[in-house]
Amino acid sequence: MRYAETGYNLEVDLTKGSIEKVATDPELTELHLGGLGTNAKIIWDRVPPEVEPLSPENVLIFSSGLLCGTPAVGANRTIATTISPQTRLLAFSMMGGFWSPELKFAGYDKVIITGKSPSLVYLWINNDKVEIRDASHLHGKGALETATMIREELNEPRAQVLAIGLAGENSVYYASVEHGRSSASRGGVGAVMGSKGLKAIAVRGTKEINLARPEEFLKLCNDILDYIQVRVQNPIKGVPAILSLIGSPQEMAIHDEKWHTTSFAWGHARQRRKDFWTKERAEEWKRTQDQRVERLVSCFNCPMKCGAIISHPELPTHRYMMKCYSKLTYVMAAMADDLDFGFKIAGIAQEYGLDGYTTPQVMAFAIELYEDGILTDEDLPDFPKDNKERFYYLLHKIARREGIGDILADGVYWAARRIGKGAEAYDHNTTKKHEQMVIKLGMLNPIYYIMYATGEKMSITQIEGQMPQAPLPKDYREEFVKDWIHPPTGKEEKFKEFILKWEPRGEYAFPFWPPPDLICELVEWQEYMHYIDDCTGICAGLSSFPLKPPYHIHNLPLFISYGTGLDIDEDRLWEITHRNRNLVRAINARLGLRREDEKPPEDHWKKRFPEYEAKLLDEYYKFKGWNKEGIPTKETLEKLGLGYVAEELIERGVLTEDGDSSTPEGASAGDKSTEQ
Amino acid sequence: MNAQKKKKTIKTIKIDVEKCNGCRACEVICSAFHSSPKYSSNNPAKARIHVICDAVRNIYVPVYAGEYTAAECMGRDKYVIDGKEYDECAFCRASCPSRDRFKEPDTGLPLKCDMCESDPDLKEPWCVQWCLADALTYEEREVEEEEEERPEELEVGLEALIDKYGLDNIVETLARLSEAKEE
Ligand code: SF4
Numbered sequence: 001m002r003y004a005e006t007g008y009n010l011e012v013d014l015t016k017g018s019i020e021k022v023a024t025d026p027e028l029t030e031l032h033l034g035g036l037g038t039n040a041k042i043i044w045d046r047v048p049p050e051v052e053p054l055s056p057e058n059v060l061i062f063s064s065g066l067l068c069g070t071p072a073v074g075a076n077r078t079i080a081t082t083i084s085p086q087t088r089l090l091a092f093s094m095m096g097g098f099w100s101p102e103l104k105f106a107g108y109d110k111v112i113i114t115g116k117s118p119s120l121v122y123l124w125i126n127n128d129k130v131e132i133r134d135a136s137h138l139h140g141k142g143a144l145e146t147a148t149m150i151r152e153e154l155n156e157p158r159a160q161v162l163a164i165g166l167a168g169e170n171s172v173y174y175a176s177v178e179h180g181r182s183s184a185s186r187g188g189v190g191a192v193m194g195s196k197g198l199k200a201i202a203v204r205g206t207k208e209i210n211l212a213r214p215e216e217f218l219k220l221c222n223d224i225l226d227y228i229q230v231r232v233q234n235p236i237k238g239v240p241a242i243l244s245l246i247g248s249p250q251e252m253a254i255h256d257e258k259w260h261t262t263s264f265a266w267g268h269a270r271q272r273r274k275d276f277w278t279k280e281r282a283e284e285w286k287r288t289q290d291q292r293v294e295r296l297v298s299c300f301n302c303p304m305k306c307g308a309i310i311s312h313p314e315l316p317t318h319r320y321m322m323k324c325y326s327k328l329t330y331v332m333a334a335m336a337d338d339l340d341f342g343f344k345i346a347g348i349a350q351e352y353g354l355d356g357y358t359t360p361q362v363m364a365f366a367i368e369l370y371e372d373g374i375l376t377d378e379d380l381p382d383f384p385k386d387n388k389e390r391f392y393y394l395l396h397k398i399a400r401r402e403g404i405g406d407i408l409a410d411g412v413y414w415a416a417r418r419i420g421k422g423a424e425a426y427d428h429n430t431t432k433k434h435e436q437m438v439i440k441l442g443m444l445n446p447i448y449y450i451m452y453a454t455g456e457k458m459s460i461t462q463i464e465g466q467m468p469q470a471p472l473p474k475d476y477r478e479e480f481v482k483d484w485i486h487p488p489t490g491k492e493e494k495f496k497e498f499i500l501k502w503e504p505r506g507e508y509a510f511p512f513w514p515p516p517d518l519i520c521e522l523v524e525w526q527e528y529m530h531y532i533d534d535c536t537g538i539c540a541g542l543s544s545f546p547l548k549p550p551y552h553i554h555n556l557p558l559f560i561s562y563g564t565g566l567d568i569d570e571d572r573l574w575e576i577t578h579r580n581r582n583l584v585r586a587i588n589a590r591l592g593l594r595r596e597d598e599k600p601p602e603d604h605w606k607k608r609f610p611e612y613e614a615k616l617l618d619e620y621y622k623f624k625g626w627n628k629e630g631i632p633t634k635e636t637l638e639k640l641g642l643g644y645v646a647e648e649l650i651e652r653g654v655l656t657e658d659g660d661s662s663t664p665e666g667a668s669a670g671d672k673s674t675e676q
Numbered sequence: 677m678n679a680q681k682k683k684k685t686i687k688t689i690k691i692d693v694e695k696c697n698g699c700r701a702c703e704v705i706c707s708a709f710h711s712s713p714k715y716s717s718n719n720p721a722k723a724r725i726h727v728i729c730d731a732v733r734n735i736y737v738p739v740y741a742g743e744y745t746a747a748e749c750m751g752r753d754k755y756v757i758d759g760k761e762y763d764e765c766a767f768c769r770a771s772c773p774s775r776d777r778f779k780e781p782d783t784g785l786p787l788k789c790d791m792c793e794s795d796p797d798l799k800e801p802w803c804v805q806w807c808l809a810d811a812l813t814y815e816e817r818e819v820e821e822e823e824e825e826r827p828e829e830l831e832v833g834l835e836a837l838i839d840k841y842g843l844d845n846i847v848e849t850l851a852r853l854s855e856a857k858e859e
């Protein structure tokens with residue numbers, strides 16, 4: 001018997017209309033765990049770099065995590081993996097909610113989709129009965145609306161549905177896959193789904209997930225719940241309120257938006273409004289939020305309530321579910337001062353199935369171009385005067401790929417190049433062709449420099465975590481490290497010393513402190529904890545993201561071992577994570593990712609140090625066992641049992657025969673222009 | 677049945693639907709506890725609590741599995757509360773032939789909340805312990821009342837099987853099985 005996982009994947013070829021239930025190799029679980037790890041293996045094996053992201057040959061995987069469906073608290077993430085049309089690199093977008101536990105109860109770990117259906121369809125997985133069903137009546141329907149209609153027509157209120165909206169059908173490069181409570185938003189996963197003619201996947205499962213060592217496993221779960229109760233009573237002192245708790249940022253529950261509104265940049269990631277948060281504003285925003293938020297809601301088997309049911313009388317669906325920071329992304333990008341605009345437009349954008357981070361930035365970019373005369377009234381006929389109205393105007397055009405919307409639908413990087421006339425210079429906030437967090441800061445942060453440069457997840461929030469983002473006030477440092485059990489074995493003292501010494505100015509301050517070796521370790525630790533979550537399916541909000549989370553490197557191996565029956569200790573878990581991290585990097589190297597692509601947005605910090613930054617990057621590559629171009633060396637790959645990966649990289653000329661340096665003329669990622 | 681005066685502890689789980697966040701942790705732990713061996717598997721479809729979730733209408737109502745009934749009832753009920761219309765039979769606790777709620781998915785056997793009966797007693801039923809939202813709270817009180825003896829789980833299960841397959845079939849099958857076992 002397989003424990004924690006089901007041991008089966010569902011293979012769906014939409015060209016042939018075939019569905020197959022395929023047993024998986026248990027050895028792959030030992031090598032890659034599950035979720036992102038095994039997804040990456042499938043992508044490496046089946047999607048050569050020549051495959052166009054929006055062609056039938058691209059593979060789209062919706063995976064559960066290894067622990068989803070077990071009683072492990074907050075193990076509910078769905079990991080969507082494919083090649084992104086926007087970055088032309090590996091996209092691994094995650095969402096919480098209820099979908100992947102349901103998939104496990106139906107008897108599958110992953111749904112792997114290839115091909116392209118001749119007409120719009122949806123997939124209905126009801127335990128062993130799986131059908132491809134006609135979805136022509138769902139054309140153009142909103143994502144949430146689609147889910148409701150499918151549940152009704154199947155007469156199965158407990159079916160969990162993920163769906164795309166109009167933006168996905170039109171392959172907008174930042175179209176999301178929506179699931180009510182959550183969404184897989186980054187990297188254009190929804191565009192790939194749309195290109196396959198797949199509108200939705202509904203699933204209902206009524207089977208068991210087994211545990212290898214039940215009593216021990218349950219004890220761990222109970223410890224987590226006990227810890228959560230203590231932790232929520234004890235916010236971390238000395239950090240902004242929003243970072244003091246656990247869960248994903250408690251945007252739906254808190255009213256105090258001073259930190260976001262005054263430290264993040266408004267408009268097209270341009271200006272800070274340090275005096276925005278006045279007493280009157282605070283009162284007004286509180287009134288609005290209380291009026292709109294009807295109930296705080298959780299994901300499957302998690303007590304954290306990071307989402308909310310929002311009701312807005314002006315929306316056709318009346319209600320939707322919001323998460324996290326999307327209440328502010330539109331408001332701030334539009335330079336709109338009223339929060340209600342955020343609640344309304346986010347609801348519309350969600351029905352279209354658009355990423356709440358990228359979309360507002362693209363629209364703010366378009367407004368900037370218009371104001372500077374690069375886009376004209378010819379491009380934007382009847383363009384309204386008011387920014388909020390302009391946002392609605394652009395939103396509708398983007399989702400339909402209508403007029404200028406067709407260009408903007410490719411995101412800032414590609415749109416700037418298609419528009420030309422100097423628009424390229426306005427592409428100031430992307431990395432690897434993807435819109436980044438709207439933060440503009442002063443002094444270079446060497447830790448974040450490495451994370452922004454080398455991260456392959458496109459979103460800093462899915463790389464960073466567990467560490468204060470700035471030096472703690474002196475009085476709080478001792479208290480912070482006292483019960484900080486989270487650093488990996490052998491690194492506790494080093495990491496604690498760092499927290500104790502770290503100052504905003506002087507000898508122990510950025511950018512030349514801490515030393516590069518410690519920077520490397522801190523980056524790797526933060527990023528790896530996310531990689532582990534992406535395999536287990538545990539929510540980052542309980543694990544890799546917040547300060548002092550309930551899950552950490554010391555109890556995760558136990559969860560995995562007691563759940564699966566495998567014997568995985570901290571060292572082995574670290575080794576598996578090395579393997580997965582290098583496999584992801586190898587996929588992207590094969591797709592053309594090189595050192596020159598590894599840059600944070602140019603204006604992310606005012607004070608930059610090009611030579612020092614280059615040295616840091618060198619150090620980090622060395623630390624990772626990567627060559628000067630950031631490609632894992634043959635030796636690194638072989639040590640991890642990825643000899644076959646090295647071989648192919650050499651064969652393709654990505655690594656040279658001696659295996660540790662790449663061809664100098666290695667093309668940059670995605671230089672090939674996309675066919676429209 | 678013989679009735680007699682008895683001291684009895686009434687165990688109540690109070691449900692505050694306003695506080696429910698739809699996490700379904702109660703379903704998870706219930707099904708894990710009732711699997712055998714204990715906690716060895718998880719399957720919310722086998723839970724004896726079922727959370728009716730409908731985000732689009734902001735409806736979140738945990739319902740506990742009650743008695744098994746052989747026949748569906750004559751009428752159906754439908755509630756409107758605060759202007760929200762709930763589905764037919766939404767609040768009914770019975771395991772009845774008209775629907776598959778509160779039945780084991782593979783066997784169709786009825787499920788019933790037993791307040792996590794176990795030896796030694798738990799401090800509170802598991803669903804209450806795992807509901808950190810405090811939507812479920814546990815109360816105990818002593819009463820003296822005439823008590824009817826309740827059929828045991830096996831009896832309820834058998835009754836359901838008899839309703840489904842007919843007494844003759846069950847007797848025959850049992851006879852065949854015990855012969856097979858003896859061989
Ligand atoms: S911590 Fe928040 S986002 Fe994460 S699983 Fe729990 S409710 Fe969902």
Ligand code: SF4
Nearest residue numbers: 696697699700702807
């Ligand atoms: S555990 Fe509590 S909050 Fe969660 S679904 Fe059950 S009753 Fe609702």
